[in-house]
Amino acid sequence: MxxxxxxxxxxxxxxxxxxxxxxxxxxxxxxxxxxxxxxxxxxxxxxxxxxxxxxxxxxxxxxxxxxxxxxxxxxxxxxxxxxxxxxxxxxxxxxxxxxxxxxxxxxxxxxxxxxxxxxxxxxxxxxxxxxxxxxxxxxxxxxxxxxxxxxxxxxxxxxxxxxxxxxxxxxxxxxxxxxxxxxxxxxxxxxxxxxxxxxxxxxxxxxxxxxxxGGKCPVYIDSDVSLDVAVKRIIYSKLLNCGQICIAADYLLCHEKILPVLKERIEETIKQFLGDNPQKCPDFARIVNVRHFQRLTDLLKQTKGKVMVGGMSDVNDKYFAPTVVFDVDEEDILMQDEIFGPILPVLSVKSPSEAIRIINSKEKPLAIYVFTRNKSVFDDFKMATSSGAIMMNDCTVHTLIPNIPFGGIGHSGIGxxxxxxxxxxxxxRRPVILKSEVEYINNKIRYYPYTESGLSWLRWSLKKSDRNGCQIL
Missing domain, CATH: 3.40.605.10 (Aldehyde Dehydrogenase; Chain A, domain 1)
Incomplete structure (x- = not known):
């Protein structure tokens, strides 16, 4: 070999x-x-x-x-x-x-x-x-x-x-x-x-x-959003390729004011997308292999949260149902590593600042998604967090935008x-310099023997020059 x-x-x-x-x-x-x-x-x-x-x-x-x-x-x-x-x-x-x-x-x-x-x-x-x-x-x-x-x-x-x-x-x-x-x-x-x-x-x-x-890409839902739009975009991000995408919504930070209606909206959206039985939907992909299937199964067994949507699976078909887990805390097994599958943990937060604190307690993600109608809330996330990308009111689609860089920072990537x-x-990027053969300036300030007048010329010239990376020899 x-x-x-x-x-x-x-x-x-x-x-x-x-x-x-x-x-x-x-x-x-x-x-x-x-x-x-x-x-x-x-x-x-x-x-x-x-x-x-x-x-x-x-x-x-x-x-x-x-x-x-x-x-x-x-x-x-x-x-x-x-x-x-x-x-x-x-x-x-x-x-x-x-x-x-x-x-x-x-x-x-x-x-x-x-x-x-x-x-x-x-x-x-x-x-x-x-x-x-x-x-x-x-x-x-x-x-x-x-x-x-x-x-x-x-x-x-x-x-x-x-x-x-x-x-x-x-x-x-x-x-x-x-x-x-x-x-x-x-x-x-x-x-x-x-x-x-x-x-x-x-x-x-x-x-x-x-x-x-990759990493754990967080989603924050503010209290003022159009919940129908937000849930559709978040769930689509989580279901695309059966959640096996590095920029999928990994966990959801939901403002406590809208948490009571979130479960119902998620169930409605999954049914709208995939029908009553997602396993029979031809549009829904499968987990790549049994090893990854078992990894997801183990996560659900170990979580202390409540599986309130989905949770079903079929190892022979490598089918894993769209699954949403509520009442998850920051130390839960689902909050440790990138999930890379159709499991969405939900955490309740009292404010945008609490969501920012949770995001900043973890490694820098590949993307952060903020759903809000308040531009100042989005600006707070933009200024107080670090990630490969940040997007307002959508998930995942930034990878399709031409002429913007795609990549991570810290644990989510280099370059x-x-x-x-x-x-x-x-x-x-190689500098290419074509030097003139004119020697007047060199004779005054560059060559030996050094003189006080030459030094004065040199210091004056450097003040007049763009000194970013300037080399005179």
Whole structure:
């Protein structure tokens, strides 16, 4: 296995040294081929997602296929301007010179993608990496074997082997990759525990990393909201992909004034979305495997809260009912780690400030969702909390907004991407300085022997210059 991996990385490295993606047109050609991959194989992708996750066609198109196509089109339309060398304003020190900043590819990038959205979370970073001029080794998740196999079959048909290759396998393959190979950048999407291991392995080789992790994304419902709208948006966030999404509503902080009517509204909404028996609804996905199913089952057994909605499950079908747990306290088992499933704990709070305190008592989340009609309440959350993103009156949909960065902070991740931010993430910003041969200033202030008049000239010139990062030698 190690020798095979070494050969694969060597081919990708050759793509960098031979400049396979040196021109913008070569990068555009590769991204157009990715577009063709999705347009020509949509039904095969839908079938693979249905096989691995029991995900319906509409949800697969909305979450995995169309966003990948949209990302490719956005980058194709804008990469000329996004990759153009940036001019740097002249200072006194550079009056006779030309200074620019070049976006340079890192080289060979390792992308380790997760199982919950196997295509978008593989191809969205892949598109950005190629646009920036990198070659890529893609390692999809073994937990969605049909999707990983399809990705492994399609990539060689649409992308040159010097641009991208796919390697499949379990966690041991990732371990070999990290221990035996030196990559120029590692992009990992997944859980925090494995994210730490990736970070440690990368640090040993001084390899830069982007970690797209998760965490417990809180939702606050204020006392003044339109409860029908709020509940629909929160429950949809929790049911999407059966709750297996890093930006799902993880727990609900509900103002005590509206708590008495919350249960009824939630039950009505679930029935409206999925019918009387969600297990028979073709739109509702399944838990990825028995291990994750058992993890969710254990959480419900250990919680001290009251299961007042749902709670049913079927291990043979990997079906887990939409479940809401009330009377949960801050120390409950449901409030410890990211749930990553269709279980929603509800905590009662007396005020927005209490909700903020609870949020700040935990690690920084990937997103915070605030439902309120009072902009000043939202501003309080915006100023007093820290998260990858914060949104007023909706959940989850910010990941579909073009041209904003997506990523976490602290335990929810390092770095961001999407659109132009993918270009930034997968590029090294290299200063390029073209020096004039004019020596008048150098003769006065730069060279030996130093003089008092030269020092005066130097100090005067620095006062006139933009000193941010200024170098005179």
């Amino acid at each position: 190690s020798k095979d991996i070494e050969k694969i990385v060597s081919v990708l490295r050759k793509g960098i040294t031979e400049g396979v993606l040196n021109t913008l047109e070569s990068r555009k050609c590769a991204i157009r081929n990715i577009l063709k991959l999705f347009l020509e194989n949509e039904e095969d992708i839908v079938k693979a997602l249905e096989k691995d996750l029991r995900r319906c066609r509409t949800e697969s198109i909305l979450t995995d296929i169309d966003p990948s196509v949209g990302e490719a089109k956005t980058i194709l339309s804008n990469m000329d301007s996004w990759l153009k060398e940036e001019s740097v304003p002249s200072s006194f020190i550079t009056l006779m010179d030309t200074v620019t900043i070049q976006k340079q590819p890192y080289g060979v990038v390792l992308i380790i993608s997760p199982w919950n959205f196997p295509f978008i979370l593989s191809f969205q970073p892949l598109i950005g990496a190629i646009a920036a001029g990198n070659s890529v080794l893609l390692k999809p998740s073994e937990l969605t074997p049909a999707c990983s196999q399809l990705i492994g079959e399609l990539i060689p048909k649409y992308l040159d082997k010097h641009i991208c290759q796919v390697i499949c396998g379990d966690g041991s393959v990732s371990k070999i990759l990290l221990e035996t190979q030196r990559f120029d950048l590692i992009f990992y999407t997944g859980g925090t525990t494995i994210g730490r291991e990736v970070y440690v392995a990368a640090a040993k080789k001084l390899t830069p990393v982007v970690l797209e992790l 961001n991407y999407h659109g132009r931010y993918s270009i930034e993430t997968f590029s090294h």
